[in-house]
Amino acid sequence: MVKLIILIIVIGIAIVFSGCTESKDVTSAFKAIPDVQQFLSEHPTAKITMTYWSKEEVEKSSTEISQQCDKIITPVAMYKATVSEGDLKLISWINADTQIVMCSLTQSNNDLVKQPTPTILQTPKRTPYVKAPSVQLRITATTTDLKLTHNGGDLLILKDQRITITNAVNNAAIDGITGMALSNTTFQNADTPVETLGAGSSITHTWDAPPKGGILNIMIQDIPSGQIITQMKVTVVQAKAPSVQLRFTAAGKLTITHNGGDLLILKDLRITITDAVTNAEVDGITGMALNNITFQNADTPVETLSAGSLITHAWTVGSEPAKGTVLKIMLQDIPSDKVITQIQVFVT
Numbered sequence: 001m002v003k004l005i006i007l008i009i010v011i012g013i014a015i016v017f018s019g020c021t022e023s024k025d026v027t028s029a030f031k032a033i034p035d036v037q038q039f040l041s042e043h044p045t046a047k048i049t050m051t052y053w054s055k056e057e058v059e060k061s062s063t064e065i066s067q068q069c070d071k072i073i074t075p076v077a078m079y080k081a082t083v084s085e086g087d088l089k090l091i092s093w094i095n096a097d098t099q100i101v102m103c104s105l106t107q108s109n110n111d112l113v114k115q116p117t118p119t120i121l122q123t124p125k126r127t128p129y130v131k132a133p134s135v136q137l138r139i140t141a142t143t144t145d146l147k148l149t150h151n152g153g154d155l156l157i158l159k160d161q162r163i164t165i166t167n168a169v170n171n172a173a174i175d176g177i178t179g180m181a182l183s184n185t186t187f188q189n190a191d192t193p194v195e196t197l198g199a200g201s202s203i204t205h206t207w208d209a210p211p212k213g214g215i216l217n218i219m220i221q222d223i224p225s226g227q228i229i230t231q232m233k234v235t236v237v238q239a240k241a242p243s244v245q246l247r248f249t250a251a252g253k254l255t256i257t258h259n260g261g262d263l264l265i266l267k268d269l270r271i272t273i274t275d276a277v278t279n280a281e282v283d284g285i286t287g288m289a290l291n292n293i294t295f296q297n298a299d300t301p302v303e304t305l306s307a308g309s310l311i312t313h314a315w316t317v318g319s320e321p322a323k324g325t326v327l328k329i330m331l332q333d334i335p336s337d338k339v340i341t342q343i344q345v346f347v348t
Helices: 002-031 034-042 055-060 062-069
Strands: 047-053 078-085 088-095 101-108 111-114 135-142 145-153 161-167 202-206 215-222 228-237 244-250 253-261 269-275 310-314 326-333 338-346
Touching: 002 034, 002 047, 002 078, 002 088, 034 078, 034 088, 055 062, 062 088, 062 101, 135 215, 244 326, 244 338
Parallel strands: 135 228
Antiparallel strands: 047 078, 078 088, 088 101, 101 111, 135 145, 145 202, 161 215, 215 228, 244 253, 253 310, 269 326, 326 338
């Protein structure tokens, strides 16, 4: 009998200490509430009381508690935590098992004021991942131009791509191309605006900067994603002269007719005409560019010569070659420095 009494006393003491420990844990949680911390900082002598309410007790007063909290409270065991000074109180209902604050309210002169619902800070949305275009590019460089050809993949929006070209040896910028948008006018084909580059198409940039044999570092970066879509080394090769068939006639004037082959860019061609016997120049035409005004048709600017088209040169009065004279005509491509045709023509 004595042992039974001792056992009951021990269990009772354990329950009391357990309740005290749990109460201390809830008190710590209560003191961690920002509103409580502010209340204590403004009222240093405030008192804290902690009252345990069983599930049954909460259930009996659930209507009143729900009205105080301005929301429906599901009956569970709770602690009513109060911090007070004078008539001013801050009351929190705390779940006894989870120590989650169910609601908080202030009380002054018997008036209840529900604490504002805590503001939920939305996590800023991450900028959607921007994927760089996947594309296969072939880049070739000659002493006269750089050519980018789209060999397959996504469509390229040129304003969204920047290109940087440097010398692979000394890292110096080539032709000022450092972070230049591919929509720049220098990458337009014959000054024709090009906004996109799709499979099979190409754009060209003309220059006279890199020498033959130079090695270039070329990098193209996608601006929206910041990712590099291609980076390669390209060796500069000698520009290739156009392959073309031309017919020359000299009857009252000199006529040059394009009979097939590559398009000729007249500013890239120079012509020299001499007497085949004396080697004297004819009409001052020595190394003259074919875009010279004297080779324009009726003073109409002609920039290119394609299959089926022609240009003429009217001899200067007093300098025209006599009939029967044999002319030696040489046409040279300036970019490649190669002779594309050399022919003898009779003046008729």
